[in-house]
Amino acid sequence: xxxxxxxxxxxxxxxxxxxxxxxxxxxxxxxPGSRGRLVFTKDNCVYCTVCAKRCPTGALLVHRAxxxxxxxxxxxxxxxxxxxxxxxxxxxxxxxxxAPVAARARExx
Amino acid sequence: MxxxxxPFGPQHPVLPEPVHLDLVIxxxxxxxxxxxxxxxxxxxxxxxxxxxxxEFLFVAERICGICSAIHGxxxxxxxxxxxxxxxxxxxxxLRTIWGELSRIHSHLLWLGLMADGMGFENLFMxxxxxxxxxxxxxxxxxxxxxxFGVCKVGGVRRDIEPDAIPGILAELDSIEKDMRDxxxxxxxxxxxxxxxxxxxxxxxxxxxDLGAVGPMLRASGVAQDMxxxxxxxxxxxxxxxxxxxxxxxxARCAVRCEELFQSVEIIRQAFNRIPPGEIAIKVTGNxxxxxxxxxxxxxxxxxxxxxxxxxxxxxxxxxxxxxxxNLPVMLKILPGCDLADVPMIVLTxxxxxxxxxx
Numbered sequence: 153x154x155x156x157x158x159x160x161x162x163x164x165x166x167x168x169x170x171x172x173x174x175x176x177x178x179x180x181x182x183x184p185g186s187r188g189r190l191v192f193t194k195d196n197c198v199y200c201t202v203c204a205k206r207c208p209t210g211a212l213l214v215h216r217a218x219x220x221x222x223x224x225x226x227x228x229x230x231x232x233x234x235x236x237x238x239x240x241x242x243x244x245x246x247x248x249x250x251a252p253v254a255a256r257a258r259e260x261x
Numbered sequence: 262m263x264x265x266x267x268p269f270g271p272q273h274p275v276l277p278e279p280v281h282l283d284l285v286i287x288x289x290x291x292x293x294x295x296x297x298x299x300x301x302x303x304x305x306x307x308x309x310x311x312x313x314x315x316e317f318l319f320v321a322e323r324i325c326g327i328c329s330a331i332h333g334x335x336x337x338x339x340x341x342x343x344x345x346x347x348x349x350x351x352x353x354x355l356r357t358i359w360g361e362l363s364r365i366h367s368h369l370l371w372l373g374l375m376a377d378g379m380g381f382e383n384l385f386m387x388x389x390x391x392x393x394x395x396x397x398x399x400x401x402x403x404x405x406x407x408x409f410g411v412c413k414v415g416g417v418r419r420d421i422e423p424d425a426i427p428g429i430l431a432e433l434d435s436i437e438k439d440m441r442d443x444x445x446x447x448x449x450x451x452x453x454x455x456x457x458x459x460x461x462x463x464x465x466x467x468x469x470d471l472g473a474v475g476p477m478l479r480a481s482g483v484a485q486d487m488x489x490x491x492x493x494x495x496x497x498x499x500x501x502x503x504x505x506x507x508x509x510x511x512a513r514c515a516v517r518c519e520e521l522f523q524s525v526e527i528i529r530q531a532f533n534r535i536p537p538g539e540i541a542i543k544v545t546g547n548x549x550x551x552x553x554x555x556x557x558x559x560x561x562x563x564x565x566x567x568x569x570x571x572x573x574x575x576x577x578x579x580x581x582x583x584x585x586x587n588l589p590v591m592l593k594i595l596p597g598c599d600l601a602d603v604p605m606i607v608l609t610x611x612x613x614x615x616x617x618x619x
Binding site: 157158165170172183184185186187206208229230231233236 | 312315316319320383384387390393394397400401404405408410418419442443445446449450
């Protein structure tokens, strides 16, 4: 190994763009197909409750009688299991992420 | 000479996860190390009785963040053995590719932690800088950066489109070039060598007798790698275990450095040979019987024991993780070392305490 191996690398990388983004100052780049926020489309939902039953973390709640669908964002792990089991394809994972949530509460739709 | 007990952990700058050691020292030498673990026990094995076998996959993947992909894969392999399911060949190759990508990111993470542990901050940043690019490939192909969530019983959830493969291979070539630069520093730099050579030596016999696994065992000269068993696509892609004979911290570091390039080569071969076709088959029914599955995680051999009784819940789920197997060796080599070398020795077993305690 020659001399100044590490110095050469440090200099090379100091002059190149960082691989990470400066997150709060610039928006996060959405990678297509990334498993982010769970999006619910009300139109074709039949409130069969399969998503709520299968959710591994119990983040979803479905009221069949009242026709209400709810998610606890702090519980959701974006695993996509609900998307897979939904018979009406009314759930999908968007590439971006949900807005920060401070309290554990369900968002009703 | 008077003996002093120095607590090491559970919160310590070199420890990524909490483990506690009571170090009995005489002057600057460690004479005894008494471990206590259990700070992050989450009772995941018991959860197998409450979640159905498909849902439990998400729990199995969360046993550990860094070896998540291989935990998921091993769990699926075990359930598939119980249910006599044969997975489509394309899914098997995809699992292998993601498993090796996870090995690369885990080893780069470890190299970074190692550099951080010895105070080489610049090298730490550079290792993680390369890891970031590996994580980008993982996110683009699986949808997540660390917990992949792509395996399922009967196959995989996602496919890698043929159009995306040249781009991934080109990125891997560039990552490999950067890894060569960084590993050259790890293997040849005088200060790194001075810190690692001759520290925490484990002989071949000791490593074998105490049941060490993974890079810890291979660094002592035992050529044992579960990938040679031929699970997943390793029946088509031969793997020659990388070994060293010195058995010290430097050898363990060198084994992991060389494994990075081995994994890149495996990924290239897998992409060359990946067959077209289905990525999953529909699995119906419930598992019954008992099985043991072994795979090679970045940290070593992981053993899954599953027992099922024909219902949708597993009866028993037990994991023997690599760190658990490596702890006795660590405790064997700590007595007699300098207090200043303890962080290096603890780090070179690549401790994953979440795995160990589950």
